Amino acid sequence: MKISFEKKILAGYIINMVVMFLLGIILWNIIPLTTEPVWLWAAMGLIILSLGMLTTVFFILTSQLRAKRISEQALLKNEKLLQSIIDNTNSAISVKKINGEYLFVNKEFQSLFPINGKNIVGSTNHEFLPSEVADRYRNADLEVIKAGREVQLEESFELPSGPHTYLSVKFPLFDAENRIYAIGNISTDITERKSGIDSLKAADAFFNLSIDSLVIATKEKFIKVNPALGKLLGYTTAELLDKPFATFIFHDDLERTEAEIEKLAQGTELINFKNRWVCKDGTIKWLAWNATAEKTTGNFYAIVRDITAALQHEKEEEQLIDELYESQQKLNLILENISDGVLVANNKKKIILANEVANRLFGIEDDSKISINLSDHFEVLYPEGNKTFPAQELPATRAFKGEITNDLDVLLKSLSTEEMHRVLLSGRPIFNTENKVIAAVVTIKDISEYKRLEEEMEKRDQEARPLIGFKPRKRK
Structure with a gap:
């Protein structure tokens, strides 16, 4: 299923908001254990500021997309109106390549030269007109190319109703490099009123409309x-x-x-x-x-x-890109300064974000080479280390099922170095507006040092008890 650009923006906004919210929770619970409270408030302030900027950018993007959609609809309407005017005008309008091949003709022009029902586009005058007449029209086209500007002249056409005289305005069409690539022609029938009164009215109508x-x-x-x-x-x-x-x-x-x-x-x-x-x-x-x-x-x-709106749109796009870059830098700064590893994977289970802590834990600097499936990098064991933890119960697997996991205590044994880490795993699913899981966030808190200190304290406590005369109570 193809996802629209608007939905991608909304999904990105939701992912960033959820990540920032989770970061806030992590900071609130972790930083007080390691630093002064002022740093906690500073970090929370940055997160709140980032949330505000993300929201602002989201609404700017959605408003710009809405304006663009309206503009595209208006442009299509205008193009259809212009095409209708061209096709319903009494003037014969055509556009030729420099070599004389027709690129465009309106209905009036096509009706002047019914060549066995074939469309004139793609043909040249020599294919459906007498050679003498075709040469005359070709010379007139070359005069326009030579002059590099519009040329007005009278042309005669032998039609089934008899000879007709047209006032033709031929003009060069220029490409982006100011080179002539085609010749436009607007021919108005002035047979009945040679004075040009009808031609003037047609020109005025086209001018005013x-x-x-x-x-x-x-x-x-x-x-x-x-x-x-x-x-x-x-x-x-x-x-x-x-x-x-x-x-x-x-x-x-x-x-x-x-x-x-x-x-x-x-x-x-x-x-x-x-x-x-x-x-x-x-x-x-x-x-x-x-x-x-x-x-x-x-x-x-x-x-x-x-072109006021177009220039303003370009200016706003540049400003938006600058704001997005600044917001991304702030988000990266926060992610790289928290003590937990953070992984974010899309619904295809591809890692789209990993902070430096996660990179060090996996021993991989390239985020794209990290798998959300921990079993690809570690032997996942129960804390005692003697039994494999079920893969289907790991946070990432459960998150993609829409389930939440909090502080799952496991032992990670690296498949490459056999290094052991005691960690707490948490997982959160990220839903779209249709309540479908579009991403998963996994946090990895390394508690190896805490557990080592805890075991050492317990050991020292056990060694100190006999020294202070502690006697264990006998069970009855």
Whole structure:
């Protein structure tokens, strides 16, 4: 069963919370025996702080995942809307590779060239048009590549209903390295109204319905903006057209924005230029601009995207990574400074965490080489040392069954060194929200020294009794 990322985060949060809680219990019971009380409170304070930070990080992650899911749904909706607009427009839209092979055509374009029911995508003009016509269209595409900008021209198509004239806008498409990889084409039928009135209406409709903000401007002012930009910044169209657009640019970005405009006027394409704009409510938004300039008029044509949320998300991700790293360091510090060995295994019985005490006890530094099954490393005996302890009763085995084990007194005899350790074993299962065991925590308290001292005290007590005149009571 595939576990979702959200469930993995929740499982990790629960595991860390349980481990921290167990560490708190261990510290509370162990530290007073070996050090001053102030260190106990200091350690407990660190654990409480870590619990708080883990909770904060957990809620930040869940909120980010929720926001991401909402954004993905909104993006899918927008893509479907845009595809619907493209397919239902009266303009014929297509995208070709540089070699002339079609990458995309909308329904209107496909309907102009019904080549025996075959989809035009993957074909070239020479495969379904007369050679003379195909050569003419190919030369027009090469002009776009040579110019490196959009080109408008009239094209004639011989259709079943007769010859039609289309106003075609051909434009280059650039990849991430600013190289032309395809040619886009939007063709509008202007047969009936050669004046271009219908073409202007279609362009206006596309302009106004675009989800992205679209702009036409001079070097100082907006000539035309679509409603999306006004909605983005909170101004009316009239307010945006009334003042120089520098009025709305954040003052710290004004100088470099003016420098980019100069480059644009000289024929350099503006690709993904980022600057800050002041909204009507006083908030600041980051916008990304892709723009080109028309040489004949000097006007700029730009597509604008709001990237404020994306930049904020990147910043929050960096902060979250820093906080997670700091939290992990604190957790490691606590684990490495307690006297008990700690092992944590997932539901596949693979060790995912072992502290230094556990590493020394097993004689293994690589956590992944430690087995949660103690019998793989030790001969597990009853305290007397003359009988093997049942493997099914060991804490890890019981923990994966959902059972709790407390202070199980056993003797561990190393299979490699035959070194003996008297230990107390405890085990706890970790459950997910479906009450299934997803991990097990085992603690190992080495009491060999305690038992040795206890036996020595008992021996000395027995030796001292005759010296003080102690006589054992006779049983009746």
